[in-house]
Amino acid sequence: MATELLALPELRRDHALKLLRQMLLIRRFEEKAAEVYTQGKIRGFLHLYIGEEAVAVGAMPAFTAEDAIVATYREHGQALARGIPASAVMAEMYGKANGTSRGRGGSMHIFDASRRFYGGYAIVGGGLPIAVGLALADRMQNRAHITACFFGEGAVAEGEFHESMNLAALWHLPIVFLCENNRYAMGTALMRSESQTDLHLKAQSYNIASQAVDGMDVLAVESAVREAADGVRRDGEPRFLELRTYRFRAHSMADPDLYRTKAEVEEWKHRCPVENFAAMLRGEGLLSDAQRREMEADVGAEIAQAVAVAEAGPWERVEDLTRDVYTPAGAS
Amino acid sequence: MSKTTYREALRGAMRDAMRADPRVFLMGEDVGRYGGAFAVSLGLLAEFGPERIRDTPLSESTFVGAGIGAALGGMRPIVEVMTINFSLLALDQIVNNAATIRHMSGGQFSVPMVVRMASGGGRGMAAQHSHSFEGWYAHVPGIKSIAPATVADARGLLLAALEEPDPVFVFEHALLYPLEGETDDGVPMRIGQAAIRRSGHDVTLITYGGTLGKTLQAAQTLAEENIDAEVIDLRTLRPLDTTTILESVGRTHRAVIIDEGWRTGSLAAEVSAEIMEGAFDSLDAPVARVCSAEVPIPYAKHLEDAALPQAATIVDVARALF
Numbered sequence: 001m002a003t004e005l006l007a008l009p010e011l012r013r014d015h016a017l018k019l020l021r022q023m024l025l026i027r028r029f030e031e032k033a034a035e036v037y038t039q040g041k042i043r044g045f046l047h048l049y050i051g052e053e054a055v056a057v058g059a060m061p062a063f064t065a066e067d068a069i070v071a072t073y074r075e076h077g078q079a080l081a082r083g084i085p086a087s088a089v090m091a092e093m094y095g096k097a098n099g100t101s102r103g104r105g106g107s108m109h110i111f112d113a114s115r116r117f118y119g120g121y122a123i124v125g126g127g128l129p130i131a132v133g134l135a136l137a138d139r140m141q142n143r144a145h146i147t148a149c150f151f152g153e154g155a156v157a158e159g160e161f162h163e164s165m166n167l168a169a170l171w172h173l174p175i176v177f178l179c180e181n182n183r184y185a186m187g188t189a190l191m192r193s194e195s196q197t198d199l200h201l202k203a204q205s206y207n208i209a210s211q212a213v214d215g216m217d218v219l220a221v222e223s224a225v226r227e228a229a230d231g232v233r234r235d236g237e238p239r240f241l242e243l244r245t246y247r248f249r250a251h252s253m254a255d256p257d258l259y260r261t262k263a264e265v266e267e268w269k270h271r272c273p274v275e276n277f278a279a280m281l282r283g284e285g286l287l288s289d290a291q292r293r294e295m296e297a298d299v300g301a302e303i304a305q306a307v308a309v310a311e312a313g314p315w316e317r318v319e320d321l322t323r324d325v326y327t328p329a330g331a332s
Numbered sequence: 333m334s335k336t337t338y339r340e341a342l343r344g345a346m347r348d349a350m351r352a353d354p355r356v357f358l359m360g361e362d363v364g365r366y367g368g369a370f371a372v373s374l375g376l377l378a379e380f381g382p383e384r385i386r387d388t389p390l391s392e393s394t395f396v397g398a399g400i401g402a403a404l405g406g407m408r409p410i411v412e413v414m415t416i417n418f419s420l421l422a423l424d425q426i427v428n429n430a431a432t433i434r435h436m437s438g439g440q441f442s443v444p445m446v447v448r449m450a451s452g453g454g455r456g457m458a459a460q461h462s463h464s465f466e467g468w469y470a471h472v473p474g475i476k477s478i479a480p481a482t483v484a485d486a487r488g489l490l491l492a493a494l495e496e497p498d499p500v501f502v503f504e505h506a507l508l509y510p511l512e513g514e515t516d517d518g519v520p521m522r523i524g525q526a527a528i529r530r531s532g533h534d535v536t537l538i539t540y541g542g543t544l545g546k547t548l549q550a551a552q553t554l555a556e557e558n559i560d561a562e563v564i565d566l567r568t569l570r571p572l573d574t575t576t577i578l579e580s581v582g583r584t585h586r587a588v589i590i591d592e593g594w595r596t597g598s599l600a601a602e603v604s605a606e607i608m609e610g611a612f613d614s615l616d617a618p619v620a621r622v623c624s625a626e627v628p629i630p631y632a633k634h635l636e637d638a639a640l641p642q643a644a645t646i647v648d649v650a651r652a653l654f
Contacts, residue, residue, distance in 0.1 A: 105436045130429065133401020136401065
């Protein structure tokens, strides 16, 4: 694990525990989401982030509150790591009026203007051009902000991926492209859909500096994303990281998971980003069993509170159905 | 009032908007050094430079998407897509993102973007450069669609579009670019209002964009036959100004809709349905339509002429209502 980042003992412990807590929060949030989905509380699609927690949690500290975040339909992890309250995300998935989009978006479309969290895109690759535009807007307005653009490896098959790589490089736009390579686009394995499976090489063909990173190791992710983000802030040029990860659950709650072996999934679970990091911290004396229990209880309470807020949340009035199709006059 | 062309009126509106507001910029294929495929942006690069008159690669989906992102990020982009047929490459960004972000975000974000494109046939450009998909765009809630048919509207409606907080699609019939006329710099225009271009009391001819000229010509011919036609220019295709349409049909009791889109599932069909729903009791004859033939637009002139709405057809169809 890349531990050199954390030189000072106290900072090192506090920061490491924070990373662990965030990963644990996402893990338990997703487990609860799956549970309430089966109870019919959440409808539509539900794409769980379990197994990929190190990517969102490792990446997010590299971005300031002024930076822009663009994500995908598997974005609960990014939303929580960005600091969007679990209660607001859960309420949105319940379809309640106290959700992030007042029940209009659901699991796949989490937005939060106050945190520059720009969604939540469910057409694969569709968020990349938006990231290009956000970065362009920041640069044209002489703001020093950068844009983090998350997308899955399935997006590299889309034309919008290639167009966006080209424009970002051609226009020297301050974007960190974060490719979450979980090896399967729904049920299609990467090797069955791409002639070049070293995805970071695709970015290099557009003259974008890139590298592949162990996406199961939160410190490796943090180190690489910080370096990439620092690079973007320094020279204004885009960077590309391929974060190699794995989802432990099926693509969505509707997926029978027939396209990969149980043995393969079990093998990856040995690389669990949450448990392995916890074990490492325990080994280094940074996490006692009591602290772990306390953290679990704390996270459990936060999620219980999120569910309670979602359960108690009001429904949007049907009379307001067509609200938010257009911007009301004088309220842009 | 100043005499100019449709093309120059568009250019002047963009120039004035860019001078007034540093957030406004133009991007698209060949808008800079080339001056625009239809010369609309000719000369703007020299005044505003390559940051604000931004040439793009042939990446319709991504430069339209970048327009959405730039709008989210506080800019007021004008995106020029060379032709309406090319805009189909950007439909994902238009329909899935531009039209939905306000709604999907629960009203947290707006997308103040203007997308301009040339539409329509009549130039021998055949089946991949000549179509009229305005009706498709008008189908989509979350975006607004306008079709300036006059020089004054080219300026006034484009300026109005730039004041809108939501995405506005501007359809410029390619035959209109050299059209001469006068702009009215006095009164700011609003989106969502149709205009009565000719008053009459026997039949209402409803059209927009490139077929306004043919419709006025048809009205002239009908007048010679003592049929006094009222001509409505829709100007805005979404939201439709149904009030103006229904009031006119209430006076004339007859309606013909002229639309360069294909007849099946056309904007004309929507206008017809609005009349049936809102003015059925006023009608003295079935609502009639003059649309493009159900064929990809052909190359040869006599075939293309036969495929598109023509003044003579409008006259025949209107006359048959009496």
